[in-house]
Amino acid sequence: MFNDLFNRKPEDKPFLISGPCSAETEEQVLETCQRLAATGKVQALRAGIWKPRTKPGGFEGVGAKGLPWLKKASELTGLPVAVEVATAKHVEDCLAFGVDLVWVGARTTGNPFSVQEIANALRGVDIPVLVKNPIHPELELWIGAIERLQKAGLKQVGMIHRGFSSYGNTDYRNAPMWHLPIEMKRRLPELPILNDPSHICGRRDTLFGVAQQALDLDFDGTMIESHIDPDNAWSDAKQQITPEVLGQLITDLVWRHETTDKQEFLSALAGLRQQINNLDSEIIQLLGRRMAVAEKIGQYKKDNDITILQTARLNEIMERSKRQGAQVGLTEDFVEKYMEAVHLESVMRQEKVMQG
Template sequence: MKLNLNIQPLSTWISSDKQPLVIGGPCSAETEDQLVATAHLLAKTGKITALRAGIWKPRTRPGEFEGIGSIGLKWLDRAKQETGLPTAVEVATAKHVEEALAAGVDILWVGARSTANPFTVQEIADALKGVDVPVMVKNPVNPDLSLWIGALERINNAGITKLAGIHRGFSSYEKSAFRNEPMWDMAIALKTHVPELPIINDPSHICGNRDLIPYIAQKALDMDMQGLMIESHIDPSVAWTDAKQQLTPAALADLIDRLTLRKPETSNKEVSNALDQLRENIDKIDDIIFQKVSERMKIVEKIGNYKKDNGITILQVNRWDEILQKRTAFAKALSLNTDFAERLLELMHSESIRKQTEIMGVAQAEGQAQENLTHV
């Protein structure tokens, strides 16, 4: 379902002459010299659209560096005056909003921890009423699309039309190479609900490791995201926060030069016609797939009724193991990714269990109703 949000195009509120659009700067403003020197080096590359810096840092545990605080806003303003770069800051309270705006900050963003708390988002939204400022909303820490959408709606309802989402990945119990799992499907789902919403990718927080940033940055652009937010420090080895995921300004410029920009559409009519034909073929195959899935589910219903009538449990583990082994082997022989095949099978199996449970539940409800009648 598409949402009707009032959103201005990204090009109306942030310079888009640099491609790709990159918001860069240190994870944290540590000292005035560190911030201003980093800003000058970033501006000198000619690759940066806006300067970011963490002023207030929500840390997981007390005792860690929680940001330099309001004094950092003066440093940020100095960097802006000297380099001409617009500035961006994270805000987590109404007071943060007020102080950032008073200091002339150009762009605000709501962090992942804040997005997860509707009370916090509403407090920020209330502080933004009557203000014309761009606001970017990071995805919540956990993969909850409704929380992300809800935060965007609250900010939009406050009258903010210069709005964007930031995809920074999601926490996961599963260990992987990434600090936060990209879960690209969540960003795609957001774009499906709000097609006009610009989405900026934050590869620094997804990766947690500077070596992985080029891969994620390129994939984000290939997924038609409108820009990148990448952390950059004059000397990452001595950074007070997130040292491993920050790049030097020179390394960031080199990364940007190596990125390949692609267009969502082509003006080449021959290519466009070929793509249309291939998409038409996919549509036909999708129709067949859904017809076959429907046929499969009708058989599942018959199986459910047999099990109900003969007192057989819904789940037979041996049968499920047999399906997994045979079908994944077949998928591999067809050059399909086995992980994809497993996920597809699990999805269909889950729906099969749901339908059979529904059949069993109806039978149980009918039996209870009949028993109640005999006692009337």
């Protein structure tokens, strides 16, 4: 049923899970799911049964009474269904109604006790489980949740990238921080990963760009929320789209492959990658020389009882680097992060000199 996700072949299309953020009524669930199935683009259906809310008083889902609606939607469409779980009782209810896939939500991923409870409830059950990234950018929590499920004997475990809470972020509901899911793909290449642009964007007009970027980064698919009447949805109205809009969005996405057997491409890519290797080697050598100079500066500071941190000098370096970066097409954000890392290494080198 989920072979296209857990045993992907190069020719397989991206895997799409879609459905309403919340199951509201039986009629809403059935109509949404049937219209999604009619697009021919969806491989699995979803609906929020239990909705964890930041504050009390909001709509927290219809509860287990919505599970028969999903079961009926599956029977009518022939598509499997997926539900988010946060407790052992949620797992038990889902299994009782034949839910085909469950996922662990972002709030739950951040709580090892809750994840272990879910893992224990799933022990001995052959069902796919996906794990959303925790709300905050902590990869070890994400990996830890995955390992708890795997140690419970679950064989089909995957990931969902839904973005991270970030102070000062204004462009997204949850900042994608693409380097983090990329690092997860590097560490756990055998696990499939889906992108959740609905929760990253928080609004429907930017869904396409995020979904396309995920595919460009070789994600295995996407999870997008869909509703028959998005503006009047009981939760997350701004980020949901109708099934028909979803069908067009998926049609417009460009699907790329990780590699090809075209010799011309492979030869050209090999040459360019060797250039990258050579440049990286030069950068590492230059950084080593830079740190050697920083250590000499540290010795002068030590001999003259001068502090390591020189704020005015740091500001001067940052401003000059950003100007130079802009001249060669580097973004200000990249230059800042790069120079912050370089400066931190320099400070640590000087601290060793001070303590020596």
